Amino acid sequence: DIQMTQSPxxxxxxxxxRVTITCRASQSISSWLAWYQQKPGKAPKLLIYKASSxxxxxxxxxxxxxxxxxxxxxxxxxxxxxFATYYCQQYNSYLWGFGQGTKVEIK
Amino acid sequence: EVQLxxxxxxxxxxxxxxxxxxxxxxxxxNNYAMCxxxxxxxxxxEWVSAIGGGGGSTYYADSVKGRFTISRDNSKNTLYLxxxxxxxxxxxxxxxxxxxxxxxxxxxxxxxxxxxxxVTVSS
Numbered sequence: 001d002i003q004m005t006q007s008p009x010x011x012x013x014x015x016x017x018r019v020t021i022t023c024r025a026s027q028s029i030s031s032w033l034a035w036y037q038q039k040p041g042k043a044p045k046l047l048i049y050k051a052s053s054x055x056x057x058x059x060x061x062x063x064x065x066x067x068x069x070x071x072x073x074x075x076x077x078x079x080x081x082x083f084a085t086y087y088c089q090q091y092n093s094y095l096w097g098f099g100q101g102t103k104v105e106i107k
Numbered sequence: 108e109v110q111l112x113x114x115x116x117x118x119x120x121x122x123x124x125x126x127x128x129x130x131x132x133x134x135x136x137n138n139y140a141m142c143x144x145x146x147x148x149x150x151x152x153e154w155v156s157a158i159g160g161g162g163g164s165t166y167y168a169d170s171v172k173g174r175f176t177i178s179r180d181n182s183k184n185t186l187y188l189x190x191x192x193x194x195x196x197x198x199x200x201x202x203x204x205x206x207x208x209x210x211x212x213x214x215x216x217x218x219x220x221x222x223x224x225x226v227t228v229s230s
Contacts, residue, residue: 001169034216036152043202043223044144044152049216055207087152091215094166096142096154 002026002092006099012107019075021102023088028068032091035064035073038101039084047086048073078104109133109219111203116224119193129186129203129221137161137181140206142217143188145199145226155201156188171197193228200225 003026013019023033031051036044046055048064051071061076075082083106088099115127129141143155156177157166165177176189186203201224204217 032215034214036217038152043220044217045220046207046216046218049207049214049218053209053214055218089152089154089216094157094164095168096157096166096215098144098152098154101151 001095002029002090002097004088004090004097004099006088006102008102009100010103010105012105013078014107015078015080017078017107019078019082019104021073021086021088023066023071023073023090023099025069025071025090025092027092029090029092031067033064033066033071034089035062036087036089037082037084038087044087075104109205111205111219111221113201113203113221113224116201116226118227118229120230121194121228123193124189124191125193125226127188127190127201127203127224127226129188131184131186131205134205134219136179136184139208140213141179141186142204142206143177143186144202144204144217144220145197146202146223147196147199150199153199158186190226193226195228198226198228 005024033051035048038044052064085103110132112130142157158177162179174192178187203221205219207214207216207218
């Protein structure tokens with residue numbers, strides 16, 4: 001099974017900061033990587049699919065990049081609504097898996 | 108409106124069984140693969156199982172293989188998760204989710220999620 005290593009686990013940032021979260025796969029997953037945002041007590045929300053495609057309705061300050069084993073989620077200018085936990089999710093050979101999550105906190 | 112609504116959660120003793128349901132509406136259900144994802148209290152997301160649109164292909168995480176069975180009834184637009192031999196570590200909120208398609212092509216991402224149903228395994 002593929003292991004996803006997401007970092008950092010916690011990130012303290014201020015409104016307006018540029019924020020970067022990374023996910024590394026233990027083997028190549030091509031571009032089958034998605035990013036989700038989750039707020040307490042709520043279901044996850046899809047932000048990015050196929051590594052870099054922005055989901056409809058998601059603000060353009062969110063972007064994704066990478067392929068193979070190394071992937072990045074970037075928030076270009078952190079907004080108050082962005083304080084949440086973020087997860088990467090991979091697919092390979094009929095199995096899905098999530099990273100451990102990154103909690104973005106107010107600095 | 109595209110919607111998923113889970114039901115069937117509750118308190119169950121270790122070793123017992125429970126069946127979760129997920130009622131889908133607002134999209135052509137049999138065109139889409141579906142997943143179950145769970146989240147233990149205070150923990151991250153864990154993929155549990157997936158099923159193809161026709162129901163013939165099923166996939167499981169190692170942690171539930173042999174104990175859980177995913178199925179679907181496309182005539183009722185409903186997804187199921189039969190959970191047997193439940194353990195304390197199966198305690199979680201269980202979400203059903205729909206795979207995103209782009210012009211009919213798979214993305215393996217999940218674009219619609221239900222609100223979740225809580226399963227507690229305890230004596």
